[in-house]
Amino acid sequence: MASPAHPRPLRVHAPGIHYFDAVRRAGSIREAARRLNVASSAVNRQVLKMEAELGTRLFDRLPDGLRLTAAGEIMARHVTTVLRDAERARSELDALAGLRTGHVDLVTLEGLCHRVVPEAAAALQARQPGITVGTGILGSAEIPSAILSGDAHLGLAFEVRRHPALRQLAAARLPLGAVVPPGSPLAGRESIGIADCAGMPLILPHANFANRDQVETLLQRRGEGLRVQYEAGSVELMKRMVLLGLGTAFMTRAGLEAELEAGRLVHVPLRQGRAAVVSELGLYAHAEVALPAAAAAFAGHLAETIGRLHGPGG
Incomplete structure (x- = not known):
C-alpha cells in the first residue's frame, strides 16, 4: 500500500527486524530493498543472519518470490508487535515534545472514500496537520487480515465478522x-x-x-x-x-x-x-496492539463521522 512521506520511525531495534518486515510485506528481497532505499545484498544479509541466529528458515524461496514459513509466521507476529510498539512510543515522545506528528494507515471500501474518509481527514487536518494518512482500498473480506497482519492501523468496513483479535472502535447501523x-x-x-x-x-x-x-x-x-x-x-x-x-x-x-x-x-x-434491513459499518483496530497517538487521533475523527450516519432503522 503506497503511503505518503511521514516522520522517520523510531530506530531502537536491530535493523534485521526492519528488513525482515520489509521483505514480509514486499514478498521479495529486491522490492524490499527498493522500499528501504538500500542494497539488495544488505537486505539479504540481514535476513540470512536472522535465520542463522534462530536456527530456522523464515522464508521459502519460490520462483515468484518469498513466502513466510511456519517459523516466519511466528516471527512476523512478534516483529509486527515490536514495530507497532516502537511506533506508539515515537508518537508519545513527539507528543511529549509538543509535536503533533505521526502516520496512520487505513484500509477501507471504495464507497466510503466518497464522503466518510475525506470528511474525517479534513477534521484531522484542521486539528493536527502534522499527521499523514495512507488509505488503501480493499474488499470487505481482506480488511480484517490487513489489520491483523500489521499492514494497517485501522479498518473501516461493513459486516465484519467478530474476531477475538479485532477491536471495534465505533459502529453505525445503516439502512440497506x-x-x-x-x-x-x-x-x-x-x-x-x-x-x-x-x-x-x-x-x-x-x-x-x-x-x-x-x-x-x-x-x-x-x-x-x-x-x-x-x-x-x-x-x-x-x-x-x-x-x-x-x-x-x-x-x-x-x-x-x-x-x-x-x-x-x-x-x-x-x-x-x-x-x-440494516448493515453495520464498523471501525476496527488490532485488539492486542496499542494504537499510536496518530492512529488514535484519526480513529476519533472517523468515529465522529460515522456516528453522524445513523439513519432510519439504525
Missing part, C-alpha cells in the same frame, strides 16, 4: 435500500420489500461487498419474479448503471451522498416484514 432514479415507481415509497422489485432488472453488489450476502438472503426468500441482470464490483459502477436506467441496485447510502443530495438518485430503505 434499493437505489433508483427519481422517476421510478419505487421512488416515492418510505420503504419497500424485496418483492416490490419484481419485474425490474436488478443490479447486485459483487462478492467483494459484505452486503452481497444480505441481498442474496432476501432474494432467496422471495425470489418469485426477481431477475438479476447485473453484478457490480464498485459503488461507482452501480451508480452509473442506475443513472443510465439499467436497473435497480441495492446498497446503503454510503457513497451515494452527492447523487442523493442533488436529487439524481433515490435511496428507498428495504424491510423484511416490518423490520428495516
Whole structure:
C-alpha cells in the first residue's frame, strides 16, 4: 500500500527486524530493498543472519518470490508487535515534545472514500496537520487480515465478522435500500420489500461487498419474479448503471451522498416484514496492539463521522 512521506520511525531495534518486515510485506528481497532505499545484498544479509541466529528458515524461496514459513509466521507476529510498539512510543515522545506528528494507515471500501474518509481527514487536518494518512482500498473480506497482519492501523468496513483479535472502535447501523432514479415507481415509497422489485432488472453488489450476502438472503426468500441482470464490483459502477436506467441496485447510502443530495438518485430503505434491513459499518483496530497517538487521533475523527450516519432503522 503506497503511503505518503511521514516522520522517520523510531530506530531502537536491530535493523534485521526492519528488513525482515520489509521483505514480509514486499514478498521479495529486491522490492524490499527498493522500499528501504538500500542494497539488495544488505537486505539479504540481514535476513540470512536472522535465520542463522534462530536456527530456522523464515522464508521459502519460490520462483515468484518469498513466502513466510511456519517459523516466519511466528516471527512476523512478534516483529509486527515490536514495530507497532516502537511506533506508539515515537508518537508519545513527539507528543511529549509538543509535536503533533505521526502516520496512520487505513484500509477501507471504495464507497466510503466518497464522503466518510475525506470528511474525517479534513477534521484531522484542521486539528493536527502534522499527521499523514495512507488509505488503501480493499474488499470487505481482506480488511480484517490487513489489520491483523500489521499492514494497517485501522479498518473501516461493513459486516465484519467478530474476531477475538479485532477491536471495534465505533459502529453505525445503516439502512440497506434499493437505489433508483427519481422517476421510478419505487421512488416515492418510505420503504419497500424485496418483492416490490419484481419485474425490474436488478443490479447486485459483487462478492467483494459484505452486503452481497444480505441481498442474496432476501432474494432467496422471495425470489418469485426477481431477475438479476447485473453484478457490480464498485459503488461507482452501480451508480452509473442506475443513472443510465439499467436497473435497480441495492446498497446503503454510503457513497451515494452527492447523487442523493442533488436529487439524481433515490435511496428507498428495504424491510423484511416490518423490520428495516440494516448493515453495520464498523471501525476496527488490532485488539492486542496499542494504537499510536496518530492512529488514535484519526480513529476519533472517523468515529465522529460515522456516528453522524445513523439513519432510519439504525
